[in-house]
Amino acid sequence: MPAGMEASSIAAANGATPWQRARRFADENPAGIFLAIMALVGTALAATQGLDDFGQRTINGFVNGSSIALGAIGLTLVYGILRLTNFAHGDMLTAGAYIALLFNLTLELPFILSLLIAVAAMAALGVILELVMWRPMRKRKAGMLQLLLMTIGLAFVLRNVVQFFAGADPKSLDVNVTDSYFFLDLSIGRTQLYVLITAMLVLLAVATLLRVTSLGRQMRALADNFDLAETTGVDTGRVVIWTWVLAAGLAGLAGVLLGASGGSINPNFGFQLLLSLFAAVVLGGIGNAYGALAGGLVIGLAQEWSTLVIDSIWKEAVSFIVLIIVLLVRPQGIFGSSRSL
């Protein structure tokens, strides 16, 4: 064989160059590296912007981030199990929030009850759509673009049905907006605190469900390899239904919680969140529920932290920029493997 080729190829085979070893370390420990980066950024911000400001934004970041995480989990599960990129997911948040609004304001039911009704209604809607739209399309072996455009059409319909009945003006849920709790030099509104606690508890419950219950294991098996799981006797129809119950229900919950903590809602707010939801999903690794959880929190934090250094009018661009960076640097996200591309 031609001389001179051997040495470099042997070196390459052993992965001996420092650059390659660093690359492999980064590839095999993405979560650790990412956590380190977050800690670094956080410390830098706290040091330069003042602990109080930083702490306040971090709290806000968790409040929003936990709700975004709730929305993101549904989005990633539907993608992972059904390979459906659901552009209507943001509007499912909107629908949930407005259903709660309907019961809370028009029918004057207590907030908690309205929330529960909204979640149940959205779960039901998710199941109906699965039976009426997605299942028939899957039977027909519909292609990706077909399904994508259907979700876009569905988004139009959801958003505008809401607007048709509720109008385009911002509306508010009947929640406490004045009380706050104080500790150290930080404050958190009472509603925000309840939202945060609720979201965190639900996230914990979902994570447990996915890990511990047989349904959760089946969902993860389907997300990993749909056809293989089918052959091992998983009742895919049933699991898919429960996936929609979870995804749509969580979306509704996220919508109500964001509506409550954010002060007011308008028919577009869910769609405006869609890219943040995608950013969370892609960041965490598409199809990975724990990744969506982490991704949502990170996006929430990133958006709030950004206001420390740049004008808050750019806040909405932060999640898009995170998304773009992830797609450029590590498209499979933190927890995804390059094989999943």
Add this chain to the structure above:
Amino acid sequence: MNERADSGNVNGKEPILAVAGVHKRFGGIHAVRGAHFSVAEGSITALIGPNGAGKTTLFNVITGFYPPDAGMISYQGRSIYGKAPHRIAQRGMIRTFQITKALRAMPVIDNMLLAGSRQPGEHLHSLLTQPRASRRREAEVRERALELLASFDLDKKLDDYAGTLSGGQRKLLELARALMAEPRMVLLDEPMAGINPTLGRRLLEHMQKLREEDGVTFLFVEHDMDVVMNQSDEVIVMANGETLIQDKPEVVRADPRVIDAYLGGGGVAEKAEASPPAESEEHA
């Protein structure tokens, strides 16, 4: 190490393709571990091995569809290690695919015209500045396409969408298309699979004719042992991601390691432990 592959010179000529120490990993799976062989120009060489041995992976690495992890790949004396697939194809190494990639949504004739080389109309700038040259070349390419299609008995299907052809016809189309590209070397991935013996024989006749008239080199992955033993000048055996032996068909057939590999199921996915390949003897 496989001594035969090291020299690889036939009649003092450089091998058209030389592969040494090629590795390819996918996450935890080491699909190709140190593949080592050479192909003489103008020869018909078969690459055989049990399922999962890494043959198609090796094809993909050689033709640039997978980036290699290590090793050396040289074609016509120049390295093609890590080069992009379209560049390798432009240098005259054309491949077919295990699952045929005849473009179903395009008519048969378009499939063929696509493979035509040196067509200025395929590039925006020359399309707009040299429309007549483009039209002329298109006519030339079309004439050659019609000839090739006729020799494969596909000329009646000229304007039909390739998707309406039978599986065997699509396979022939893919081969005809590969030949349109005026290749110096053709890599065929299981050309005999799924086509009836008559068509298969015609395919082999084409290969022999091209080899004799134009000196085109053929390397094919095959499971049909008849074809392998009777048609090829040399046989390379792969198992477990490694190349075991490269030699004349009769020699390979009798080699105990080859029999072992097939009986023992030498697929990377199947074997629990890989046994190190024995040193081969010098061949006269």
Add this chain to the structure above:
Amino acid sequence: MSAVADTLLVAISTDFLTQWSFWIVVGIFAGIYGVLALGLQLNVGYTGVLNFGQAGFMAIGAYSAVILVVDVGLSYAAALPLSMLITVGAGLLVGLPALRLRSDYLAIATIAFSEVVRITAKNARELTGGNQGTLDIELENNRFFVDPWTDASTWIGDNLLDPIGLSGQDFINMPLLLVIWLTLGALAIGLTLLVRSPWGRVLRAIREDEDAARALGKNAFSYKMQSLGISAGIAAIAGWFLVFQAESVNQQSFEPLVTFLAYAVLVLGGLASFGGVLAGTIIFWFLLEGLREIDLGLDGNQIASLRFIVAGLVLILLMAFRPQGVFGKKEEMVLGE
């Protein structure tokens, strides 16, 4: 029974169908979206590239043209080609990283790009005047950018339309309609010739199977970049037309909604021909504008919502029951992955 029929007849009064002003409005919006969708047809229908950033390219075309004329002081002859060049450049810049991604990621990435453009336009007051900034106001009060167009429009009206009786308030936007549709026709013809060429053949191969194209020596990435670049340039033209129509430039006109509506137009006509795009856009906008005219006793907000509900239903039903659209061919439906 007859009372119901009477009410229905009153509700669906079809007077508007005979009014020039209705058709001119339909024609203008159909035209602008038709231009956008022609670019999308090249990307999606002929190359298999899911470009969801058309609104962003439209915005870059619109804003760059306006800035070049109003702030830099160039004439149309210099500003418009330069604006197109900038937009094509943006297309290539976006394509460089984005075209390596798989389809659904590409869609998301291009929407993200489109939103970044819009939010920048919204907030970068120094550059674009922001939401209610200098640029918008200049356009509305001083009309620097649209002045040459207004002159040309008046000329067309006086010399071409008046003599054939198309004069008066009703026809004030007719020149714009004519220019848009002449452009549309020229673009459709040009693009059709382009895709029938050997270059177009490579695109179609890439659409179906990139690896097959690569195995035959075609640089698939380069072709996808060219497709995206051309589409971006076409979107710039749509951007200019939008500025002429609105006589202002506002970031709200470049939301992802615009891209989605362009896709609706695209799939209605069918993912197969540029002529189909022209038909699809007229049908779609006739439907959307027609809904505005029907007196169903609804208020403005509800009519607006209803229009988009119908748009959404069109998308859903099309994709469910006739994904190849009105003019598409089933054999060429390769985007079922």
